[in-house]
Amino acid sequence: MTRQLLVTSALPYANGPIHIGHLVEYVQTDIYVRFQRLRGHRVAYMCADDTHGAAIMIRAQKEGRTPEDFIAEMAESHQRDFAAFGMSFDHYGSTNSPANYEQCKHVWAALRAADLVVARNVERLYDPVQKTFLADRFVKGKCPNCGAEDQYGDSCEKCGATYAATDLIEPRSVHSGATPELRESRQLFVRLEPLQPFLQEWTKAGTLQPEVMNYLHGNFLAKPLQDWDVSRPAPYFGFEIPDEAGQFWYVWFDAPIGYIASTAEWCAQNGQQLDDWWRNPECEIVHFLGKDITYFHTLFWPAMLKTAGFELPKKVQIHGFLRVNGEKMSKSRGTFVMARSYLDQELDPGCLRYYYASKLSPGIDDLDFNTDEFVGKCNSDLVGRVVNLASRSAKFVKNVGLSATYPEDGDLFANAAECGDRIAAAYEACDYREAMRLCMTLADAANEFVEQRAPWTLKKDPDRAQELQDVCTVVLNLFRQIAIYLTPVLPDLSQQAGELLQSPIESWDQSRTPLTGTAVSKFKHMMQRVDADKVAALFTAPATDAATDAATDAATDAVANAAPAAAGPSPTLAKEPLADQITIDDFLKVDLRIAKVLAAEEVPEARKLLRLTLGLGGGETRNVFAGIKGKYDAASLVGRQVVMVANLAPRKMKFGLSEGMVVAAGTDGGVFLVSPDEGAEAGQRLH
RNA sequence: GGCAGGAUAGCUCAGUCGGUUAGAGCGGUGGCUUCAUAAGCCAUAGGUCGCCGGUUCAAGUCCGGCUCCUGCUACCA
Numbered sequence: 084m085t086r087q088l089l090v091t092s093a094l095p096y097a098n099g100p101i102h103i104g105h106l107v108e109y110v111q112t113d114i115y116v117r118f119q120r121l122r123g124h125r126v127a128y129m130c131a132d133d134t135h136g137a138a139i140m141i142r143a144q145k146e147g148r149t150p151e152d153f154i155a156e157m158a159e160s161h162q163r164d165f166a167a168f169g170m171s172f173d174h175y176g177s178t179n180s181p182a183n184y185e186q187c188k189h190v191w192a193a194l195r196a197a198d199l200v201v202a203r204n205v206e207r208l209y210d211p212v213q214k215t216f217l218a219d220r221f222v223k224g225k226c227p228n229c230g231a232e233d234q235y236g237d238s239c240e241k242c243g244a245t246y247a248a249t250d251l252i253e254p255r256s257v258h259s260g261a262t263p264e265l266r267e268s269r270q271l272f273v274r275l276e277p278l279q280p281f282l283q284e285w286t287k288a289g290t291l292q293p294e295v296m297n298y299l300h301g302n303f304l305a306k307p308l309q310d311w312d313v314s315r316p317a318p319y320f321g322f323e324i325p326d327e328a329g330q331f332w333y334v335w336f337d338a339p340i341g342y343i344a345s346t347a348e349w350c351a352q353n354g355q356q357l358d359d360w361w362r363n364p365e366c367e368i369v370h371f372l373g374k375d376i377t378y379f380h381t382l383f384w385p386a387m388l389k390t391a392g393f394e395l396p397k398k399v400q401i402h403g404f405l406r407v408n409g410e411k412m413s414k415s416r417g418t419f420v421m422a423r424s425y426l427d428q429e430l431d432p433g434c435l436r437y438y439y440a441s442k443l444s445p446g447i448d449d450l451d452f453n454t455d456e457f458v459g460k461c462n463s464d465l466v467g468r469v470v471n472l473a474s475r476s477a478k479f480v481k482n483v484g485l486s487a488t489y490p491e492d493g494d495l496f497a498n499a500a501e502c503g504d505r506i507a508a509a510y511e512a513c514d515y516r517e518a519m520r521l522c523m524t525l526a527d528a529a530n531e532f533v534e535q536r537a538p539w540t541l542k543k544d545p546d547r548a549q550e551l552q553d554v555c556t557v558v559l560n561l562f563r564q565i566a567i568y569l570t571p572v573l574p575d576l577s578q579q580a581g582e583l584l585q586s587p588i589e590s591w592d593q594s595r596t597p598l599t600g601t602a603v604s605k606f607k608h609m610m611q612r613v614d615a616d617k618v619a620a621l622f623t624a625p626a627t628d629a630a631t632d633a634a635t636d637a638a639t640d641a642v643a644n645a646a647p648a649a650a651g652p653s654p655t656l657a658k659e660p661l662a663d664q665i666t667i668d669d670f671l672k673v674d675l676r677i678a679k680v681l682a683a684e685e686v687p688e689a690r691k692l693l694r695l696t697l698g699l700g701g702g703e704t705r706n707v708f709a710g711i712k713g714k715y716d717a718a719s720l721v722g723r724q725v726v727m728v729a730n731l732a733p734r735k736m737k738f739g740l741s742e743g744m745v746v747a748a749g750t751d752g753g754v755f756l757v758s759p760d761e762g763a764e765a766g767q768r769l770h
Numbered sequence: 771g772g773c774a775g776g777a778u779a780g781c782u783c784a785g786u787c788g789g790u791u792a793g794a795g796c797g798g799u800g801g802c803u804u805c806a807u808a809a810g811c812c813a814u815a816g817g818u819c820g821c822c823g824g825u826u827c828a829a830g831u832c833c834g835g836c837u838c839c840u841g842c843u844a845c846c847a
Contacts (some may be wrong), residue, residue: 294775301773302842374841402840441795442782448775449840456782459796467809475806516783530810539805612807656835692845728847736845745847763818 088126092371094133097157099166099424104405112371116509117571129345131176135321150320164422168432172350183344193391208263210256216316224251252732272310367397375520403449428617434461440515460611465551468526476558477606484602490553529561560597579609674730675769683717700766708741
């Protein structure tokens with residue numbers, strides 16, 4: 084039975100180039116799509132750039148250009164990289180398109196009609212000079228969590244904390260520099276609670292991975308769903324809400340609708356009907372996405388689809404993050420590798436596709452890019468085992484071709500044909516790791532056969548020419564079977580196998596019938612071995628792509644060069660590497676003072692906190708919460724001197740305001756307060 | 771601390787409904803081969819299945835407790 088599938092990858096955000104972490108998802112999706120096509124199903128693979136939001140607007144402003152100009156450049160960059168890695172999109176659109184605006188209006192009207200949109204007045208920051216409300220990203224100030232300067236109003240790039248823009252310390256408008264004031268703003272919300280019974284059921288319907296279902300039921304569906312804030316005040320780069328002047332749809336409203344809009348554009352260009360793909364219960368909608376955007380796709384999105392009368396996804400396949408050699412990708416460590424850098428090193432995109440395939444399971448676990456393993460797998464699996472089959476047999480039959488009838492092979496071909504069902508089931512379940520493992524066992528069996536039949540010996544005896552041809556016929560057919568099974572992962576290899584045997588690979592079922600009596604082309608190398616130095620070069624060069632966000636660089640590069648090639652590596656230094664050099668001015672920003680502990684008490688409900696009252700002399704005191712409970716006895720601290728950061732931005736904590744920080748050394752082992760030598764007085768500054 | 775997911779060979783991971791002697795790949799060691807891109811084949815070592823208890827004729831698998839790791843979150847400033 085021919086199935087009909089509409090498959091999507093999450094839309095990459097247009098604020099930066101594609102990196103190797105992105106590629107996990109697109110490789111995963113593309114393999115699925117190519118597999119389904121090879122099986123003869125009708126597939127539409129849809130993607131687009133996600134272009135809206137304040138971040139894009141600010142980037143464009145910073146570069147002195149229009150957002151449209153900026154996203155056009157990103158769209159080109161993304162599609163160029165995707166093409167190089169073999170992504171076979173049927174259509175690649177943009178959320179900033181007329182088609183998307185049409186679909187957004189449609190979904191919005193449906194939400195209105197279902198009485199799910201409500202307006203409420205909320206307090207928002209307002210720029211009194213520009214006379215506009217400010218989106219989170221248009222307010223900057225000190226991070227309320229770590230005190231880092233110049234952070235946006237939604238999250239801190241330094242410490243990763245998330246907060247409301249109203250929490251920023253010393254906030255100022257990005258537009259005018261003015262201090263924003265709080266004003267009432269009319270905001271639109273989508274009520275999700277009426278859809279909660281539906282979501283309770285849908286999330287349990289087998290569409291989601293079990294871990295994801297547990298996550299949703301444990302974190303969101305256990306209590307009433309909160310209303311979703313879907314409007315953002317102007318100025319905002321996006322679509323203005325038709326019935327609410329001055330308000331724009333939040334980027335996460337119009338982004339997933341981009342899946343539909345992209346399909347609509349493709350339909351218009353290819354004589355298809357949109358309803359045949361999005362309102363057809365026979366069409367399987369499949370989404371691939373990363374775990375960070377789970378709830379947008381498993382709560383808001385199904386709610387929108389349901390309300391607007393679209394079909395719901397049959398499968399939502401969520402993957403984990405890419406780590407590099409066991410650690411998070413990081414610009415400062417040089418592990419934030421752009422797709423372009425990989426291509427610039429002239430590494431084979433097929434190798435990365437195969438490597439990811441060999442690691443991808445149906446689960447949401449992170450997957451690790453291990454450089455040694457990458458080199459090993461590509462070279463020994465692909466070159467040493469698979470391609471080598473052709474390499475060690477094709478030359479013996481290039482003049483005579485394949486035998487006229489398929490020879491006795493000890494059921495190798497028949498067994499491999501049967502194994503194809505298991506491989507197909509693994510692809511279907513997104514268990515590519517299992518599929519690759521099975522392919523390699525087939526290659527092992529084939530190599531063993533070569534070894535036993537030793538064509539290089541047969542070649543020496545003219546009387547055994549037929550036997551030689553038969554052996555090579557078997558080996559080349561086994562090779563072709565594997566190439567068919569690997570076609571979703573390695574389309575280039577598949578094509579070369581087709582050329583070698585002068586029979587293009589077009590369908591999975593070709594793996595069931597051996598080729599006989601046909602000519603064999605001259606063998607050409609199909610894959611190059613991976614040069615380990617080139618792989619190493621990927622991770623030593625810091626990411627200097629011009630399109631890389633300068634602001635993020637500044638923040639994340641702070642710990643660059645953290646591991647100098649010192650003779651005796653210190654475990655302590657390794658755990659917490661020396662920070663980058665700073666200037667004396669940087670140091671002077673930190674006001675370190677001698678303080679006397681005037682009072683100390685345990686916070687009973689807190690696990691780690693003591694409340695300290697610190698004296699700076701002259702009646703000046705600070706209330707500070709210190710995470711040293713259990714390490715220091717409160718009573719024994721009273722009267723002693725400590726060092727504190729006196730000008731740290733106050734931090735509101737559950738038990739009160741913390742007005743500074745006590746300096747202490749400590750790794751996981753313990754915490755050690757720092758005290759001055761005898762004679763120091765409370766209030767003295769440290770220079 | 772809360773929620774979630776984990777812990778099986780040196781590394782990465784399978785292990786179905788509880789069922790014989792717990793598997794694979796990579797890596798290691800020893801040998802063979804020389805057709806092939808320094809590729810291939812054979813053999814072999816390597817395990818207290820995180821810990822404790824329970825259910826059972828039988829537990830890596832089920833139940834309870836604990837330890838540690840990862841992610842999100844929180845008061846670890």
